[in-house]
Amino acid sequence: MSEQPLPPNTVPFDSLDLDAEQFRSMGYAVVDAIAAYYSTIRDRRIISESGSRHIAEVFEEKLPQSGQPAESLLQEWQERVLPHVTHLGSPRYFGFVNGSGTMMSVFAEALAASVNMNAGGWKAGPAATEIERRCIAWIAELIGYPTDCGGLFLGGGTLANFSALLTALRNTVPFDTTREGLQTDRRRQKLVLYMSDHEGHISIVKAADMLNLGREAIRRVPSGDDLRMDTRALEAMIHDDRQQGYLPFCVVAQVGSINVGVVDPLEDIARICRQEGLWFHADGACGAVGAMLPELAPLYRGLEKADSVTLDPHKWLYISYECGCLLVREPERLRRSFSISAPYLQGSLPTDYKGLDYFEYGPQMSRGFDALKVWMTLKHWGREGYQQLLRQNIQCARHLHQLVEASPDFEPLHRPALFIYSFRYFPAELRRQAPQQPLEEYLDQLNQRMADAITATGFAFILSSKVKGHIVIRLSICSHRTTLEDIEQVFARLHHLGRELHAEGEPGSRHLQS
Structure with a gap:
C-alpha cells in the first residue's frame, strides 16, 4: 500500500503548550479558584438543583474545531461544571462511603500530572x-x-x-x-x-x-x-x-x-x-x-x-x-x-x-x-493526625446513636461499631399498634421519603439502605470535616421532615395515623 501524502504544513511545528508566563498565570487562577471553593464548601448545596435532562443540555455541544483561550476554560469550570457537581467534600455528605478529599491530594494530583509518570x-x-x-x-x-x-x-x-x-x-x-x-x-x-x-x-x-x-x-x-x-x-x-x-x-x-x-x-x-x-x-x-x-x-x-x-x-x-x-x-x-x-515491557536484554x-x-x-497523594497526605498528617480524624468520625456516629436512642420517634437497629450508622424513623404513636405488614410497608415508604427529601434540599446527602429487612436512613460519616454540630443539625432536620411527611401520610395508609 502506497504512503498517503500529508496535508502541506501551514504553520511551523508547535507543541501548543502554554508558555511559562501563561502557565503561571493560569496556575495561580486555578489555585485561587480551589481555595475559594474550600472556603465555601460548608455553605454549598451538596447536590445540584438541576435535573439530569438540564445538566445533559448544559454539556451538549459540538466537537471544537479550533482552540479557545485557557482562561475561558476556567470560566467554564466556574459557570458550567461547578454548579452541577455533587460535593463529596462537604461535612454533611453522608452517602455511599466516599472520603472527603485531602488538600494534599489536590497538590499531589497536580504534581503527578505534571511529570506524567x-x-x-x-x-x-x-x-x-x-x-x-x-x-x-x-x-x-x-x-x-x-x-x-x-x-x-x-x-x-x-x-x-x-x-x-x-x-x-x-x-x-x-x-x-x-x-x-x-x-x-x-x-x-x-x-x-x-x-x-x-x-x-x-x-x-x-x-x-x-x-x-x-x-x-x-x-x-x-x-x-x-x-x-x-x-x-x-x-x-x-x-x-x-x-x-x-x-x-x-x-x-x-x-x-x-x-x-x-x-x-x-x-x-x-x-x-x-x-x-x-x-x-x-x-x-x-x-x-x-x-x-x-x-x-x-x-x-x-x-x-x-x-x-x-x-x-x-x-x-x-x-x-x-x-x-x-x-x-x-x-x-x-x-x-x-x-x-513480553520483550517490549522490560527490554529484550537486561540492563x-x-x-x-x-x-x-x-x-x-x-x-x-496514585501513590503520591497517599504519600504526601500520610507525611502531612502522620499516624497521630489520622487517629484524631478517625476518632472524630466515630464520636459523631456514637453521638448520632445517642440522639436516636433519646428520641421517641426514632428506632436504633444497632450500635455503631465504626463510622457507619443506620436507623429508622418510627413515630411514637405508631409504636402502640400491633406489628402488621401495612405498618412495615408504611415505615419503609416514610424512611425512603425522608432520605430523598433531605437530599433534595441540598443541606445533606443521605441514602437509604436495608437492615434486618427494614428500609433505614443510613449515614456514612466519612468526612474529616464533619463535626458534632453537623450531626445535630442533620438529625433535627430529619426529625422535622419525618413529622411533616408523616402528617401528609401515604396514599392508602392514612389509617396508620389514627
Missing part, C-alpha cells in the same frame, strides 16, 4: 514505584499487617477485591487456572467462596462475575443478631459443599461492613481457613484502617492472619478519588497470579535500569501515580 513499570516510573512500595508498607504497619507483604494501589474496592479473588483462586485450587482456565474436559468442579448473607458487599459479586465464576458461586453464610458472620454455619456449609462435589477456595470477611460497620469474627474465620486450606480474604474497603486505633484492637484481632486485605484510601483515609489498595501476605503469590512477559514492575502484580499495565 506511568507507574506500571520501574523504568517508566522509578520514583512512583518506590513511593508506592513505601506507602504499601506504611499502610500495612498502620493496620498491624506484616510490613513485608506485597500489594499495590488500584482503582477502588471492586478492582482490589477482584485482584484478591484471582490471587486466591490461582494460589489455592489444585490445578493451573492460568494456563488451562477454570474448566477443561477433564475437570468440571464448581468453585465456591463464602461471605456474610447480610453484610457481604456487592463488589464481591461483581468480582465473581468478572472471574466468570457465576453469582451462584458465592455462598451466603447466615449472620447472627449482631450481623456478624456465623462461623459455625460457615463450617457446616464448607463441609456440605465438599460432600456435594464443589470446590471451596476462599472465605471473605467483612472488616467494617457497608450498612452497619460490623467486623466479622476474624480470628475464627482465620482458624477455619487454616484448617480447611482456604484463602482468607478480609474486605476492609470501608473499615480496615480503623485498626490503627489501639482502643479498637480487640475488634480487629485476626486481621493480621488474612492472606489478603483490601482497603480504600479514598474512603476512610480521605484521599481524593480514585485510590483502592490490595495487600497480600506473600508477595510472590500476587506476582504469580498476574505475571506476564541496570530495573526494579519492581507493578504490571506483574496487578491487572493494569499502565497506571497513574
Whole structure:
C-alpha cells in the first residue's frame, strides 16, 4: 500500500503548550479558584438543583474545531461544571462511603500530572514505584499487617477485591487456572467462596462475575443478631459443599461492613481457613484502617492472619478519588497470579535500569501515580493526625446513636461499631399498634421519603439502605470535616421532615395515623 501524502504544513511545528508566563498565570487562577471553593464548601448545596435532562443540555455541544483561550476554560469550570457537581467534600455528605478529599491530594494530583509518570513499570516510573512500595508498607504497619507483604494501589474496592479473588483462586485450587482456565474436559468442579448473607458487599459479586465464576458461586453464610458472620454455619456449609462435589477456595470477611460497620469474627474465620486450606480474604474497603486505633484492637484481632486485605484510601483515609489498595501476605503469590512477559515491557536484554514492575502484580499495565497523594497526605498528617480524624468520625456516629436512642420517634437497629450508622424513623404513636405488614410497608415508604427529601434540599446527602429487612436512613460519616454540630443539625432536620411527611401520610395508609 502506497504512503498517503500529508496535508502541506501551514504553520511551523508547535507543541501548543502554554508558555511559562501563561502557565503561571493560569496556575495561580486555578489555585485561587480551589481555595475559594474550600472556603465555601460548608455553605454549598451538596447536590445540584438541576435535573439530569438540564445538566445533559448544559454539556451538549459540538466537537471544537479550533482552540479557545485557557482562561475561558476556567470560566467554564466556574459557570458550567461547578454548579452541577455533587460535593463529596462537604461535612454533611453522608452517602455511599466516599472520603472527603485531602488538600494534599489536590497538590499531589497536580504534581503527578505534571511529570506524567506511568507507574506500571520501574523504568517508566522509578520514583512512583518506590513511593508506592513505601506507602504499601506504611499502610500495612498502620493496620498491624506484616510490613513485608506485597500489594499495590488500584482503582477502588471492586478492582482490589477482584485482584484478591484471582490471587486466591490461582494460589489455592489444585490445578493451573492460568494456563488451562477454570474448566477443561477433564475437570468440571464448581468453585465456591463464602461471605456474610447480610453484610457481604456487592463488589464481591461483581468480582465473581468478572472471574466468570457465576453469582451462584458465592455462598451466603447466615449472620447472627449482631450481623456478624456465623462461623459455625460457615463450617457446616464448607463441609456440605465438599460432600456435594464443589470446590471451596476462599472465605471473605467483612472488616467494617457497608450498612452497619460490623467486623466479622476474624480470628475464627482465620482458624477455619487454616484448617480447611482456604484463602482468607478480609474486605476492609470501608473499615480496615480503623485498626490503627489501639482502643479498637480487640475488634480487629485476626486481621493480621488474612492472606489478603483490601482497603480504600479514598474512603476512610480521605484521599481524593480514585485510590483502592490490595495487600497480600506473600508477595510472590500476587506476582504469580498476574505475571506476564513480553520483550517490549522490560527490554529484550537486561540492563541496570530495573526494579519492581507493578504490571506483574496487578491487572493494569499502565497506571497513574496514585501513590503520591497517599504519600504526601500520610507525611502531612502522620499516624497521630489520622487517629484524631478517625476518632472524630466515630464520636459523631456514637453521638448520632445517642440522639436516636433519646428520641421517641426514632428506632436504633444497632450500635455503631465504626463510622457507619443506620436507623429508622418510627413515630411514637405508631409504636402502640400491633406489628402488621401495612405498618412495615408504611415505615419503609416514610424512611425512603425522608432520605430523598433531605437530599433534595441540598443541606445533606443521605441514602437509604436495608437492615434486618427494614428500609433505614443510613449515614456514612466519612468526612474529616464533619463535626458534632453537623450531626445535630442533620438529625433535627430529619426529625422535622419525618413529622411533616408523616402528617401528609401515604396514599392508602392514612389509617396508620389514627
